[in-house]
Amino acid sequence: MTTVKSVQEEILKPLQRHKQLTVKEAEEISLGLIDTLCDSYCQDEATLQYLSMFFTPQLYQDLLDERNLNKWCGYPMCSRSPERIRDPFEVDDNTKRFLWENNPYAYLSIYCSKFHFRCSQFYQVQLSDESLFARTGIHLINQSSSELERLNEKYGVTLFEQLLREKASEDDMKSLVAGLRRLGIKNDNDNGTEKGDDQFETDLSKWLSDIKIVEHEEPELLGDLEKDG
Ligand SMILES: [Zn+2]
Numbered sequence: 001m002t003t004v005k006s007v008q009e010e011i012l013k014p015l016q017r018h019k020q021l022t023v024k025e026a027e028e029i030s031l032g033l034i035d036t037l038c039d040s041y042c043q044d045e046a047t048l049q050y051l052s053m054f055f056t057p058q059l060y061q062d063l064l065d066e067r068n069l070n071k072w073c074g075y076p077m078c079s080r081s082p083e084r085i086r087d088p089f090e091v092d093d094n095t096k097r098f099l100w101e102n103n104p105y106a107y108l109s110i111y112c113s114k115f116h117f118r119c120s121q122f123y124q125v126q127l128s129d130e131s132l133f134a135r136t137g138i139h140l141i142n143q144s145s146s147e148l149e150r151l152n153e154k155y156g157v158t159l160f161e162q163l164l165r166e167k168a169s170e171d172d173m174k175s176l177v178a179g180l181r182r183l184g185i186k187n188d189n190d191n192g193t194e195k196g197d198d199q200f201e202t203d204l205s206k207w208l209s210d211i212k213i214v215e216h217e218e219p220e221l222l223g224d225l226e227k228d229g
């Protein structure tokens with residue numbers, strides 16, 4: 001299992017000499033994270049939240065792909081397999097894209113459940129695009145609390161599970177997403193165009209309907225999450 005401590009001990013510890021990472025060191029961190037998490041999962045929510053300091057949306061996508069190759073659900077909190085295991089070499093990229101765009105259940109070949117599909121999307125959409133080597137101080141193990149607060153403000157994320165536990169209302173979600181957008185955080189479909197905005201609204205309403213499904217039909221899922229958190 002991956003923990004904040006294991007990431008610090010195994011990946012960050014050799015990089016404590018200076019506050020600014022070199023490009024090479026940033027790459028070492030990226031590869032180290034993929035190496036660790038492609039065949040493991042985060043012990044708790046705090047670990048996944050800590051890791052948001054080191055992820056870009058692209059690095060997270062790479063991790064997702066690697067996890068799938070190892071037959072793990074894409075969401076790094078999860079120890080299950082995707083619902084539908086398929087040989088990744090069985091179809092070419094065009095076929096894959098066609099299947100993805102035309103099959104409403106395509107996410108089940110990547111995730112164990114729709115719930116983790118949403119959790120993962122929600123996480124990814126909040127990740128910063130800033131290059132790792134430009135993120136001053138993220139790798140330092142002994143941080144002052146004011147420095148941690150600064151990093152958290154810049155790179156911190158809220159997990160979908162946390163929103164659910166807080167029983168976020170539609171208004172809460174809308175203001176949260178508006179807040180994310182003000183920070184310039186966008187999803188793949190959002191190119192700052194009106195079409196992007198529409199797409200984002202559509203995604204948001206899908207997420208909201210997922211919250212309702214989880215609340216009403218899968219109370220044991222929330223129970224599990226509460227136990228873990
Ligand atoms: Zn899962």
